[in-house]
Amino acid sequence: MFDFLSGYDLLGAFWVTVQLTLLSAAGSLVWGTLLAGMRVGPVPLMRGFGTAYVNIVRNIPLTVIILFTSLGLNQTLGVNLGSQNFDTINFRFAVLGLIAYTSAFVCEAIRSGINTVPVGQAEAARALGLSFTQVLTLVVLPQAFRSVVGPLTNVLIALTKNTTVAAAIGVAEAAFLMKSMIENEAQLLAISAVFAFGFVCLTLPTGLILGWVGKKVAVKR
């Protein structure tokens, strides 16, 4: 019944999806946290940059961002991110685009977490003589992260599914394979079901595990 799968590297395609997800998740967590730090910081220029970045980037469709990385940065401006191999270049640009896009949402999730930390926590930290960066990294962010595991899980699940947009610039991940399988085999429903199931296998455990983690690390007040 599943003969239409033979001859296709299904696991290989999903492995690319997983790689895109993990690398983009790590990157957008870092960049998103920095953006959140800028948005709550005392320097007006950085606050302005953070606000502008988030409001511009989260309102542009991901497809446009990913296409821009490939067509704009790579083909027009000649940036190749340190590789000559076409597949590697596109993979890297897909990760770059996903990080740029997802970090806007990570930033806002973290910022809402920062708002859950009582202002007295930061005041006590400042009163001890900690610098702004120390207050943020030692006292505020550790508590903010614990309160936004849930929202960040949503962002991660959305990111996992958003990696399919990388197919638009020829990255051989799951959706890319699905498209060519649908063209070659007369099994539209079965193929769609297999890929839908594949994504559920990735995202459902993510949600369950992080839901448990979120409860475990919650700050008791």
Next chain:
Amino acid sequence: MTEVSMAKEDVASTGDLVVLKSVNKHFGALHVLQDIDLTIARGEVVVVIGPSGSGKSTLCRTINRLETIDSGEISIDGRPLPHEGKELARLRADVGMVFQSFNLFAHKTVLENVTLGQVKVRRKDRKQAEERARTLLDRVGVGAQADKYPAQLSGGQQQRVAIARALAMEPKVMLFDEPTSALDPEMINEVLEVMQQLARDGMTMIVVTHEMGFARSAANRVVFMADGRIIEQATPDQFFSNPRSDRAKDFLSKILHH
């Protein structure tokens, strides 16, 4: 305790520690601090009292610049209060602060709360910092709770940890912003006792409080504030037995007779 008793020795030698000169502050249309002049000598314990909304908490918070001021001058140990940045952080490290709502770091254990500033601001070795933290926690009577999280402690215990956290920085002056106002009645005394001990050891203290008993027994001076002004300053004996201003008489008549 040695550092504290040493601090007492320079009381006479170096004079004024905290000086506020014609300090003004507005919250929007509200003029919360109006031409405040206040000088606190080294080793002195000053209790600030007054009706709520009189600006006493705000006054306390301007001294380490948790609240900015609109005009006037504040200096600590002869140095004017710096604007934001490293300088200000350095000065804050010398000014201990205890809050009404304790504000212990909720994600850190009691011991970590007391070592954080020593390690990150004073750049002390972690072992030394922990040793000092344990000594201080013993001194305020919560040594046995060192490995618990703040939420597992009673309010009185949390506030004593907060005092230990401030003392760990070896501050020149301690600010207490209504330290017992959020406590259940039976826990107020355990905190006041720690503060009284601190006062006896010669710490310079500015205490905003509604605890008249503490003001009587521990203060060198009582500052009475109303409507953003300092109305009256006197020794506790003078103030409680023979207040000069009508505002103070009115205030005392409302709180002392029940």
